[in-house]
Amino acid sequence: MSEALKSTDYKSNLKPIWCAGCGDFGVLASLYKAFEELQLQPENTAVCSGIGCSSRLPGYINAYTFNGIHGRVLPFATGVKMSSPESTVIAVGGDGDGFSIGAGHIGHAARKNIDITYIVMDNNIYGLTKGQASPTTPLGVKTKTTYYGNMGMTFNPVRMLIAYKASFVARTFAGNPKHVQEMIVKAIQHPGFSFVEILSPCVTFRGKDQFKIIRDKSTYLDGVHNAENELAAFDIANDEEHFAMGVIYKKLRPTYAEIVKEHVTKKAKATVNGTPKIDHLLEQFQP
Amino acid sequence: MLNNKNIVIGIAGSGGDGVISAGEILVNAASSEGLFVFMLKSVGAQIRGGESSIRVRVSDLPVQSQGDRIDVLVVLSWKNFLRFKSELQLEEKVIIVSDTNDPMPDEEIPLTESQREFWYKIPFTKLAEEHAGTYQAKNIVMLGAISEIFSLPREALRKSIQKKFKNKPTEVIENNIKAMVAGVEYVKTQVVKSDPLIFEYQHHREPRLVMQGNEAIALGAIYAGLDYYAGYPITPSTEIMEWISRYLPQRDGIAMQMEDELASINAILGASFAGKKSMTATSGPGISLMNEGIGLASMAELPVVIINVQRGGPSTGLPTKTEQADLMQAIWGSHGDSQRVVIAPCDVEDCFDSTVLAFYIAEKYQCPVIVLSDQFIGHRKESINPESMRGSKVGFRKIYNRDTPSAEDLKDYHRFKITETGVSPMSYLGIKGGEYLGSGIEHDEKGSPRGDAGNHAKMIEKRWKKFEYIKEEFRFERFYGPEDAKLGIIAWGSTKGAVKEAVLKANAMGISVGAIIPQIIYPFLIEPFKEFIKNKDSIIITEMSYAGQFRRYLRGFLRFSQYGVKVIPFVKSGGAPFMVEEILNKIIEEWKEMEAQR
Numbered sequence: 001m002s003e004a005l006k007s008t009d010y011k012s013n014l015k016p017i018w019c020a021g022c023g024d025f026g027v028l029a030s031l032y033k034a035f036e037e038l039q040l041q042p043e044n045t046a047v048c049s050g051i052g053c054s055s056r057l058p059g060y061i062n063a064y065t066f067n068g069i070h071g072r073v074l075p076f077a078t079g080v081k082m083s084s085p086e087s088t089v090i091a092v093g094g095d096g097d098g099f100s101i102g103a104g105h106i107g108h109a110a111r112k113n114i115d116i117t118y119i120v121m122d123n124n125i126y127g128l129t130k131g132q133a134s135p136t137t138p139l140g141v142k143t144k145t146t147y148y149g150n151m152g153m154t155f156n157p158v159r160m161l162i163a164y165k166a167s168f169v170a171r172t173f174a175g176n177p178k179h180v181q182e183m184i185v186k187a188i189q190h191p192g193f194s195f196v197e198i199l200s201p202c203v204t205f206r207g208k209d210q211f212k213i214i215r216d217k218s219t220y221l222d223g224v225h226n227a228e229n230e231l232a233a234f235d236i237a238n239d240e241e242h243f244a245m246g247v248i249y250k251k252l253r254p255t256y257a258e259i260v261k262e263h264v265t266k267k268a269k270a271t272v273n274g275t276p277k278i279d280h281l282l283e284q285f286q287p
Numbered sequence: 288m289l290n291n292k293n294i295v296i297g298i299a300g301s302g303g304d305g306v307i308s309a310g311e312i313l314v315n316a317a318s319s320e321g322l323f324v325f326m327l328k329s330v331g332a333q334i335r336g337g338e339s340s341i342r343v344r345v346s347d348l349p350v351q352s353q354g355d356r357i358d359v360l361v362v363l364s365w366k367n368f369l370r371f372k373s374e375l376q377l378e379e380k381v382i383i384v385s386d387t388n389d390p391m392p393d394e395e396i397p398l399t400e401s402q403r404e405f406w407y408k409i410p411f412t413k414l415a416e417e418h419a420g421t422y423q424a425k426n427i428v429m430l431g432a433i434s435e436i437f438s439l440p441r442e443a444l445r446k447s448i449q450k451k452f453k454n455k456p457t458e459v460i461e462n463n464i465k466a467m468v469a470g471v472e473y474v475k476t477q478v479v480k481s482d483p484l485i486f487e488y489q490h491h492r493e494p495r496l497v498m499q500g501n502e503a504i505a506l507g508a509i510y511a512g513l514d515y516y517a518g519y520p521i522t523p524s525t526e527i528m529e530w531i532s533r534y535l536p537q538r539d540g541i542a543m544q545m546e547d548e549l550a551s552i553n554a555i556l557g558a559s560f561a562g563k564k565s566m567t568a569t570s571g572p573g574i575s576l577m578n579e580g581i582g583l584a585s586m587a588e589l590p591v592v593i594i595n596v597q598r599g600g601p602s603t604g605l606p607t608k609t610e611q612a613d614l615m616q617a618i619w620g621s622h623g624d625s626q627r628v629v630i631a632p633c634d635v636e637d638c639f640d641s642t643v644l645a646f647y648i649a650e651k652y653q654c655p656v657i658v659l660s661d662q663f664i665g666h667r668k669e670s671i672n673p674e675s676m677r678g679s680k681v682g683f684r685k686i687y688n689r690d691t692p693s694a695e696d697l698k699d700y701h702r703f704k705i706t707e708t709g710v711s712p713m714s715y716l717g718i719k720g721g722e723y724l725g726s727g728i729e730h731d732e733k734g735s736p737r738g739d740a741g742n743h744a745k746m747i748e749k750r751w752k753k754f755e756y757i758k759e760e761f762r763f764e765r766f767y768g769p770e771d772a773k774l775g776i777i778a779w780g781s782t783k784g785a786v787k788e789a790v791l792k793a794n795a796m797g798i799s800v801g802a803i804i805p806q807i808i809y810p811f812l813i814e815p816f817k818e819f820i821k822n823k824d825s826i827i828i829t830e831m832s833y834a835g836q837f838r839r840y841l842r843g844f845l846r847f848s849q850y851g852v853k854v855i856p857f858v859k860s861g862g863a864p865f866m867v868e869e870i871l872n873k874i875i876e877e878w879k880e881m882e883a884q885r
Contacts (some may be wrong), residue, residue, distance in 0.1 A: 012724070014735055043719040048557070059724045059736060064716045066560055067726040067736075068553065069583050075517075075550035079557025079565070082541050083515050084716040087561070108546040260541060268536035276537050277512050279677050285496040286673075287315035287447065 005039055007032040014059045021208070023200030024054050024121055025173030027029040031061070031119075037185050044087045048077045050102060052094035053128045054121035054200065071102030075111040077116045085257050088188060089116040096126050099135040099155050102127035110166035110193050117187045117194045120157065121174070123202035123210075131205035142158065143205070159237035161195045162249045168194035169233070169249040173209050173218055174201065179245060186247060192255050199243060201247060221246030291487045292347040294437065295354035297375045298429075299340040300363030305426030310341035311668075312430060312451050314497055316346045316443040318670040321492025326632035326668040327353045329374055330607065335816065338374060345439070347488040351791075352784040353667070355866040356863030357381055357826065358484065359437065360531045361429055374863060377402055382482045384433055386411045386425070399734040402771035407436065407474075414469045424466035431470025436478070438485045441471070493745065496671045501526035504568065504594055506676075506774040507642030509534060511686055514563035516542040517554035519573060522606040523662040524596035527568040548573040553591070559589040560725055562689075562715030564646060568594035571613050572603065574657075581655050582621030584728045585750065588703065588713070590649035590656075590689060592642070596770040597661040599861040609663035610861025611831040612781055614840060617657045618809045626750045628656040628757060629809035633783035634763070635669040639676060641789040643684040648761075653710055659808065661783040661831075663864045672744075689713055690719055701732040705745065709752030754810040761807055764815045768794055768801030774877055775823040776802040777816070779837055782829055782865055789870035798878045811844045820845060825853045825877055829870060833860040 010032045018024050035045070045063040049055035051070035064087075068076050077091040098106065100119045103119040109118065125143065126132040132145040142149055161169045168190040172183040180198060187194035201210030219242045226232060233249035249257035254262075272280070296313070300306040304674045317324045325344040329668040330337065344354040348465050362368045362385040368375075369652035387410040409432050411425035421425070427448060434441050448467055452460045498506075498568055505527045508516075516535060517527040532542040545551045548569055555565035569577065574595045584591050597613045599605025626650050638660055644657040692700055692712035697720035704711040711732075714721025725735040729746060733739045765783065767790045778786045783804045790802045803819045805812065820826060826847065830837040835858050847854045857873050859865060 004478070014724075041719075042722050043717055046561070046716055055827075058738075059726075062722060064560070064588070064722050065724045066557075067724060067728060068556070068587075069579055069727050072549060072553040072580070075350035075545060075553040076557040076560075078543070078550075078718070079515065079517060080561045082543065082554075083558040083561035083563040083565075087716050104546060106548055108550070253403075260536075264536045265539060268533075269539075272537050273485060277532070278506070281506060281509065281534060282496060282676055285498045285502070285671075287320035287450075287494060287497050 005036060007036040010035045010062050016060055017056060018053060019173065019204045021125065021203040022053070023202070024057065025198055026177050027054075027119070027121055027172040027180060027198050028057060030177045031184060033181045034184040034188065035163055037181065038188060040088050040145045041080060043104060046077070046080050046084070046087055046089045047092060048089070049072050049073050049092045050097040051128070052097045052126070053123070054092060054094040054203075070241050071097055071100070072105070073097065073241050074088055074102065074105040074118065078109060078114050081114055081116050082257065090119065090188070091116055092119045092121070094127070094162065095122040095124065095136045095157070096134045103135075106161070107164045110161065110164040110195070113167055113192045113253060115192055115255040115257060117142060117184070117196065119184065119187070119196045119198060121198050121200035122157065123200050123206060125202050125205045127205055156237060157197050159234065160250055162233050162237055165251065166195045166249070167192035167251050167253055168247070170195070170247045171197045171199070171243065173199045173214055175215055176245070179220070183247070190250070192253065211219045217241070218243045218245055221248070263266070291485055293350070293354070294345050294358050294484065294486055295356065295641045296343045296345065296359045296361065296433070297340065297357035298343070298361040299368040299371050299375065300338070300520045301367045302339060304338045304362060304363035305422075305423065305544060306339045306341050308451065309426040309430055310343050312444065312447045313343050313345070313449065313610045316440055316447040316670055318497045319446065319850040320440045320443045320490070321495055322346065322670065323348060323350045323495070324486055324497070324668070324670040325350050325353055328666060329371060338370045340368070340371040342375065345486070350866055351787060351788040353542040353864065355868045358385065359433065362386070362389070363425065363429065365389050365396055371398070372397065376538070376866075380404065382409065382484060384409065384429070384436070388412060407478055408468070409473060409478070409750035414473060419462040419466040421462070424463055427466040431467035432474050435471045435474035436480060438687040449461055465762070485515065493673070493677045494671045496676070497668050498525060498635055498671055499666060499668050500632070500635045500660055501596065501666070502530055503635050503638035504642045504658065504660065505530035505534070507639040508566050508592070509538065510639070510684070511643045512564050512688070513566055513646070513648035514540050515555065516540070516553045516566070516567065517545050517558070517559035518567045518569065519545050519548050519551050521570045521573050523665050523856060524568045524570045524594065526665070527596070529595060548576040549580065549879050552577040555591050556580060556584055556587070556589050559591050560587075560715065562717070564590070564650065568596065569614070570596050570598050571600045573611060574616060578616070578620040579655070581627060582623055582625040585621070585625040585627055585656035586724045586727050587730075588653040588711070588750065589725070590653050592649050592656050592658065594642070594660060596665040597659060602706040605862055608862045609660065609661045609781065609831065609864055611661060611782065612834070612836060612861065613659065614808070614832065614836040617659050618840065622746060624751070626654055626753065627809070628652070628807065629659055630656060630806060631659045631780040631808050632664060633780055633804055633806070635664060635667065636671050637677060637806070638664060640684060643686070644806075647685050647687045651710070652757055653689065653713055654753060659780060661877045662782050687729055691715075691718065694870040697721055700772065701731045702734045703730060703746065703749070705732055705749050708756045709749045726789060758810050758812055762810070763806045765806070766801065766819075767791065770800055770801065771822060772801035773822070773824045774798070774800040774874065775819060775826045776829060776870070776874070776880060777826055777841065778801065778802065778804055778829045779808060782831065785865040785867045785870050786829065788867045789874060792867065792871055793874045793878070798874060800874050800878065813822070813844050820824050820847065820850050820852050823850070825855055825875055826879060827855045827857050827877060829857040829865070829873075831859050831861045831865065833858055
């Protein structure tokens with residue numbers, strides 16, 4: 001058995017480009033710790049992303065990492081996971097990447113229950129393009145593209161994910177690194193599609209008081225909440241006056257890979273003797 | 288012109304007439320006798336029911352195209368034939384076989400006097416009801432009748448009917464055989480043959496396979512070692528996914544239906560990143576959506592194969608019809624200087640070869656490869672020599688398994704190391720020490736994001752260097768006609784069939800004309816073309832693109848005027864594929880002009 005890996009072993013030699021005070025630093029630190037806790041092997045770990053401030057995160061990790069195109073992290077991670085089922089596959093990104101341009105993919109990754117962990121660092125703004133409204137920017141907030149105030153109702157990611165019956169839905173806060181680490185560990189351990197919304201303030205475009213605002217609105221779920229109770233989970237998600245932190249919804253069901261193995265590959269292979277060679281496949285074209 | 292060794296049969300009817308089934312039975316029967324067949328379907332826009340027509344060319348000799356004109360027109364419903372009138376061009380001496388009890392009065396049927404000369408009326412429906420107990424067997428009565436009139440292989444037909452209904456109760460099979468026999472007997476006893484057409488062919492040859500272009504692509508992918516497929520249904524490419532989703536799992540591969548084409552391309556990129564051979568298939572609208580992902584494949588140097596079964600465009604266009612107007616999109620479809628390879632199959636068997644080649648190039652050169660097929664090849668059925676596809680015979684179709692880093696490479700792994708060929712050893716999940724950041728953002732040899740111009744210049748050169756080696760490794764064009772011909776034709780993809788047949792016909796008429804058809808379209812392998820045009824006076828560039836995309840593309844590489852070559856554009860917008868006659872007439876026209884100037 002090789003030596004245990006330390007959190008610093010997961011650090012790549014790239015330096016984050018984030019602004020001082022960005023919530024994503026906390027997320028990254030917690031991610032290293034979570035990897036250490038789980039003793040993930042870098043060669044069997046993939047961290048993928050799309051585009052955005054938080055999507056730069058894979059570059060800071062020593063593993064197989066990928067920084068692809070805007071909004072497409074979930075299908076990319078799906079392809080990785082289905083091709084390397086033994087690996088731990090993590091998709092990361094921000095609220096713009098996930099809930100705006102990439103929103104169409106979330107329901108499908110959740111519905112298929114692809115065994116990946118999707119971490120969204122939600123900062124309520126487009127940071128990389130320097131301060132435009134995102135799907136989670138609060139109503140009325142002035143941004144560079146909503147000069148007269150944001151016109152759209154704020155998106156509620158947790159409620160959406162519960163509606164999609166994502167098999168694991170949690171929320172946490174970059175200002176509480178221990179809790180972030182705990183949620184990430186649980187999400188990775190969960191067999192099936194796991195979603196973690198991390199409120200990760202953008203101090204540059206949403207103001208330095210964001211940490212305090214979120215902290216003041218935060219409540220932590222205690223042991224009383226039954227995460228398998230969908231209606232109770234919806235109640236928690238619907239309480240927009242507070243941010244309930246913890247595992248909000250969780251329901252185990254077979255993963256896509258399990259279904260493929262049991263219901264596709266097994267059935268397909270039962271129809272043939274061994275692996276069919278090209279000559280066998282040609283038989284069906286005989287007139 | 289009547290030719291007893293080559294018959295083009297057109298069948299038209301309503302959706303419930305069993306036109307397609309009849310065509311397929313006929314094709315299978317002919318192929319099992321080792322004959323050469325070519326079958327095109329044409330259906331209405333309705334999902335179920337509605338009119339349909341089919342064109343089956345059966346020949347004792349190899350065939351290159353669908354055949355221009357119909358020798359034998361079988362009509363199960365005149366009303367429905369009228370909808371296909373423009374697609375089924377009739378010979379002036381066409382032989383008509385129709386149902387005695389068709390409700391349309393003869394005088395309303397748009398046939399010329401001479402086309403009415405040979406007209407057999409047979410009570411298909413009545414015979415079916417009497418002998419098979421159902422009007423639905425009228426298509427089978429018809430097959431029996433035409434086999435007797437034109438001496439088509441009867442025993443093979445019987446076997447094909449049995450095979451067609453093999454999963455049905457014995458009674459159904461027996462009734463259909465009775466229907467066929469009823470058709471035969473009716474002709475024997477009630478019909479006096481007046482036409483001169485009797486099909487002549489060499490008996491007892493090896494059966495041939497019957498395959499669609501889309502199936503040949505799927506088969507080629509599996510032969511090349513496909514591990515992972517992700518796609519989204521779109522006409523006319525869907526059969527590729529349908530076939531793969533059934534047969535890939537037998538070989539432990541995975542086929543996933545994604546939510547859209549954006550997901551499909553990104554999922555196969557993920558699979559490729561994880562070390563697997565991956566592919567998607569789509570048509571024009573899907574490619575439009577995938578372009579950003581194809582650019583990512585170029586940038587991240589991920590091997591993937593993308594099949595585009597082209598249809599008429601732009602936009603929704605003509606989903607069930609053919610066109611060759613996605614050429615420029617295939618070559619330049621993403622933003623930035625995105626390096627990719629474009630291959631164009633030119634017939635059904637070449638769909639197999641091109642797909643195998645696509646995987647070879649993708650895996651060896653670590654880049655996206657686009658296979659540009661089209662509806663005309665994708666949906667038609669052709670008979671194929673089984674020997675050319677059997678495992679033992681396909682050894683010349685090379686398979687490449689990507690280069691992985693050596694222990695030495697892994698000591699200080701640089702995923703995008705600049706090498707002589709531009710190809711760097713590629714690690715994947717599971718290889719310890721090979722961890723790296725793959726990205727769409729410009730990066731250095733290590734994979735770290737870099738925004739400086741100097742690095743960008745270096746890395747873009749690295750990626751494009753691969754082209755030089757691809758050009759050196761492959762040289763595959765098809766040539767037809769004499770080398771010293773003064774008149775030439777350049778074409779690509781599915782146009783090959785009509786071009787080849789036209790050139791061979793012209794040569795037989797004493798016209799010296801030659802043709803060149805490339806298989807690898809991009810990078811452009813210039814030498815064979817230079818060789819081809821250097822002694823030409825005139826070159827016809829023919830394609831199914833109104834805007835002449837291929838001609839414009841060729842002009843980027845070939846200075847025709849420098850060679851003193853006159854370029855004659857010959858384009859057609861899609862919908863209906865080229866007829867041999869159209870190309871032959873163009874050849875004759877140009878030939879006459881050249882003669883006149885001499």
